Amino acid sequence: xxxxxxxxxxxxxxxxxxxxxxxxxxxxxxxxxxxxxxxxxxxxxxxxxxxxxxxxxxxxxxxxxxxxxxxxxxxxxxxxxxxxxxxxxxxxxxxxxxxxxxxxxxxxxxxxxxxxxxxxxxxxxxxxxxxxxxxxxxxxxxxxxxxxxxxxxxxxxxxxxxxxxxxxxxxxxxxxxxxxxxxxxxxxxxxxxxxxxxxxxxxxxxxxxxxxxxxxxxxxxxxxx
Amino acid sequence: xxxxxxxxxxxxxxxxxxxxxxxxxxxxxxxxxxxxxxxxxxxxxxxxxxxxxxxxxxxxxxxxxxxxxxxxxxxxxxxxxxxxxxxxxxxxxxxxxxxxxxxxxxxxxxxxxxxxxxxxxxxxxxxxxxxxxxxxxxxxxxxxxxxxxxxxxxxxxxxxxxxxxxxxxxxxxxxxxxxxxxxxxxxxxxxxxxxxxxxxxxxxxxxxxxxxxxxxxxxxx
Numbered sequence: 001x002x003x004x005x006x007x008x009x010x011x012x013x014x015x016x017x018x019x020x021x022x023x024x025x026x027x028x029x030x031x032x033x034x035x036x037x038x039x040x041x042x043x044x045x046x047x048x049x050x051x052x053x054x055x056x057x058x059x060x061x062x063x064x065x066x067x068x069x070x071x072x073x074x075x076x077x078x079x080x081x082x083x084x085x086x087x088x089x090x091x092x093x094x095x096x097x098x099x100x101x102x103x104x105x106x107x108x109x110x111x112x113x114x115x116x117x118x119x120x121x122x123x124x125x126x127x128x129x130x131x132x133x134x135x136x137x138x139x140x141x142x143x144x145x146x147x148x149x150x151x152x153x154x155x156x157x158x159x160x161x162x163x164x165x166x167x168x169x170x171x172x173x174x175x176x177x178x179x180x181x182x183x184x185x186x187x188x189x190x191x192x193x194x195x196x197x198x199x200x201x202x203x204x205x206x207x208x209x210x211x212x213x214x215x216x217x218x219x220x221x222x223x224x225x
Numbered sequence: 226x227x228x229x230x231x232x233x234x235x236x237x238x239x240x241x242x243x244x245x246x247x248x249x250x251x252x253x254x255x256x257x258x259x260x261x262x263x264x265x266x267x268x269x270x271x272x273x274x275x276x277x278x279x280x281x282x283x284x285x286x287x288x289x290x291x292x293x294x295x296x297x298x299x300x301x302x303x304x305x306x307x308x309x310x311x312x313x314x315x316x317x318x319x320x321x322x323x324x325x326x327x328x329x330x331x332x333x334x335x336x337x338x339x340x341x342x343x344x345x346x347x348x349x350x351x352x353x354x355x356x357x358x359x360x361x362x363x364x365x366x367x368x369x370x371x372x373x374x375x376x377x378x379x380x381x382x383x384x385x386x387x388x389x390x391x392x393x394x395x396x397x398x399x400x401x402x403x404x405x406x407x408x409x410x411x412x413x414x415x416x417x418x419x420x421x422x423x424x425x426x427x428x429x430x431x432x433x434x435x436x437x438x439x440x441x442x443x444x445x446x
Contacts, residue, residue, distance in 0.1 A: 148372070151368065151372075155352065155365045155368065155369070158356065158361060158365065159352065159355035159356050160355045160356070160357065161355050165348070165351065165352055165355060168344075168347075168348045168351060169348045169352065169369060171344075172341045172344035172345045172348065172373075173345060173372060173373060173376050175341050175376075175380050175383070175384075176376070176379045176380055176382075176383040179383045179384065179387060180383055183386075183387065199386070200386075203379075203382070203383055203386075206379075207379055210375065210379070211372070211375075214371065214372060214375055215372075218289065218367075218368050218371060218372070221289040221290075221364065221367075222289070222364040222365060222367065222368045223364075
């Protein structure tokens with residue numbers, strides 16, 4: 001119970017801070033919508049191949065905006081010395097990590113909630129034409145991104161180059177997340193057999209489960225000093 | 226360091242012997258011709274690259290548990306040597322693929338996974354250069370060494386679901402391979418393993434020496 005209490009304390013701190021400053025979500029949202037718009041220049045308007053690439057564009061906008069937000073979120077923890085203070089607190093360190101991961105997840109989810117309708121209007125596609133299953137893809141994909149992204153942003157802000165390291169470390173590792181999220185989403189956009197999408201979602205769920213355990217096991221070791 | 230010299234000599238002799246095995250002993254492939262010869266060193270390099278990253282994985286875990294910096298040196302050295310062999314794989318592959326498949330590159334699972342692998346460990350090595358404190362550097366690098374290696378099979382399976390065309394010579398028990406070709410391949414793997422051991426010994430020594438120099442610098446500065 002104490003563990004969950006620590007997690008929710010971190011999350012509510014982050015949400016409160018974000019409600020006050022609105023720095024992270026607003027900059028991420030602007031960036032993700034901008035990515036969606038700029039990527040429209042890669043094909044002719046109304047091209048028939050459009051539907052095969054738009055799912056990828058949507059995920060890329062989340063990934064790029066997510067990297068921006070993760071860096072911002074962790075930089076504000078480190079610059080004020082707050083992160084070191086949190087680590088001194090007499091609570092389980094992994095609770096601090098999962099608190100940060102959940103707040104990052106919420107921020108990215110917030111961005112997705114606003115970007116997806118705009119995306120559907122701009123590209124004239126209906127992701128939810130075959131039901132609400134794509135919500136599961138967004139949930140699993142974003143969780144996988146947030147959990148590793150949070151860990152790597154902690155590592156990245158501790159380097160000499162600060163935010164430069166995050167995409168270099170994160171992108172190759174989350175290839176399975178990007179690939180399965182895009183493939184699963186494409187199945188719904190193109191109206192293919194939903195059974196194939198379930199296979200991709202299982203892979204996503206497996207990825208999320210494995211790395212939740214791995215990060216839980218590793219985090220305590222890498223931050224202690 | 227008595228082991229260093231014999232290992233160096235053994236590596237040189239064995240690599241020359243592996244060249245002999247590949248070019249003289251193994252028969253010329255009927256369909257592909259001489260270009261198939263690259264296969265022996267390609268497979269051996271791939272094997273060493275994966276093995277080297279596995280060593281980085283094991284010693285990253287050991288470092289986190291035991292906090293012994295020798296393990297960090299080993300993990301670092303193995304990642305560096307691994308990425309060199311990984312680069313050899315990524316260069317020799319297209320040289321073979323161009324005449325056989327007609328293209329330099331294709332998004333096959335093994336090619337793509339090897340490329341992703343290369344990027345993961347390029348990130349690992351870059352990360353190490355950008356952290357000053359030895360303690361932090363070792364811990365963060367260990368996290369990447371562990372997560373990166375666990376990620377590799379997941380990357381592979383996800384890409385395999387996506388597409389596949391790489392020749393499966395090894396998985397079918399050497400199916401289409403002439404027995405002499407198999408011997409040449411196994412010999413090349415053995416020779417490269419000795420080369421890896423010789424390079425590791427040198428690289429770990431350099432790592433621990435530079436750690437000592439840093440320690441002296443800190444004491445005097």
